[in-house]
Amino acid sequence: MLLHFYKMTGAGNDFVMVDNRDLSLTPHLDAETIEALCNRRFGIGADGLLAVEPSRGQGDYRMRYYNADGSEADMCGNGARCFAAFASALTDGDLGDISFETAAGLIRARFEDDGNITISLTTPKDLQINVLPADDTVLAPVHFINTGVPHAVVFLPSVEDLDIVEAGSYLRYHKAFSPAGTNANFAAILNPQHLQIRTYERGIEDETLACGTGMTATALLHAALTDAPSPIKLDVAGGDTLSIGFKRDGLNFTDVTLTGPALFVFEGDIELTGEIELEQH
Numbered sequence: 380m381l382l383h384f385y386k387m388t389g390a391g392n393d394f395v396m397v398d399n400r401d402l403s404l405t406p407h408l409d410a411e412t413i414e415a416l417c418n419r420r421f422g423i424g425a426d427g428l429l430a431v432e433p434s435r436g437q438g439d440y441r442m443r444y445y446n447a448d449g450s451e452a453d454m455c456g457n458g459a460r461c462f463a464a465f466a467s468a469l470t471d472g473d474l475g476d477i478s479f480e481t482a483a484g485l486i487r488a489r490f491e492d493d494g495n496i497t498i499s500l501t502t503p504k505d506l507q508i509n510v511l512p513a514d515d516t517v518l519a520p521v522h523f524i525n526t527g528v529p530h531a532v533v534f535l536p537s538v539e540d541l542d543i544v545e546a547g548s549y550l551r552y553h554k555a556f557s558p559a560g561t562n563a564n565f566a567a568i569l570n571p572q573h574l575q576i577r578t579y580e581r582g583i584e585d586e587t588l589a590c591g592t593g594m595t596a597t598a599l600l601h602a603a604l605t606d607a608p609s610p611i612k613l614d615v616a617g618g619d620t621l622s623i624g625f626k627r628d629g630l631n632f633t634d635v636t637l638t639g640p641a642l643f644v645f646e647g648d649i650e651l652t653g654e655i656e657l658e659q660h
């Protein structure tokens with residue numbers, strides 16, 4: 380079966396996008412196939428796959444997100460921006476601002492005049508300051524919050540020379556976060572409203588160039604720890620700077636938004652059976 384796909388990037392976090400509005404692709408969206416499609420040497424290559432599916436009652440659509448290892452996750456912040464742009468393009472932009480269901484809850488997307496997209500995230504939960512014992516740190520105390528998916532966050536003087544696979548995988552697989560595991564974010568404070576962040580992602584099992592829910596988690600924990608006001612900017616490994624907005628009452632956050640780019644890179648067709656017949660021209 381030939382699959383028509385689009386490739387998009389949200390600040391360097393990149394995705395295979397598929398139109399599954401008629402649900403015809405569902406039998407093919409198994410973990411093995413998704414892992415093969417996301418493989419950077421034998422497939423299209425991506426951090427994950429996003430499928431546009433019919434709404435199940437809320438919002439205009441349903442968003443399904445799968446990591447590169449084929450595991451399905453409840454939410455993806457950079458992916459949500461790409462999803463909004465893709466879903467809008469599929470309907471010739473007639474819908475204007477759109478909303479879509481995710482396993483984490485309803486997400487709203489606003490298309491900004493400068494081409495960026497603002498995502499209204501679900502209410503964060505399970506915020507924990509110093510979530511690990513004082514003697515169990517990763518160069519500094521570890522904090523936690525769920526911004527649609529689980530995130531551990533560590534603030535360091537610098538993240539430039541960090542061995543993020545060693546530090547990230549330690550937290551990702553730490554017993555404190557089992558059995559689901561967690562993503563791991565490491566941030567340096569450049570000024571009260573500007574951070575530099577690097578993220579090790581669950582399900583990619585490596586550093587990604589940006590992680591939307593991770594930068595959100597990091598911004599909110601920074602605000603909780605330092606009273607920094609909204610918005611907070613974050614420089615990500617891919618070179619972009621994105622913005623997190625929020626309202627805060629103590630450790631309770633509402634009206635959380637993530638603003639950043641979503642770009643189309645290419646489109647193509649791929650044979651799901653793996654053997655591509657080159658047409659004789």
Ligand SMILES: N[C@H](CCC[C@H](N)C(=O)O)C(=O)O
Pocket residue numbers: 392446452454455456457458528529562580581582583589590591592593
């Ligand atoms: N790897 C994450 C999901 C994708 C998060 C990230 N790509 C984002 O932009 O939020 C997890 O399994 O929890």
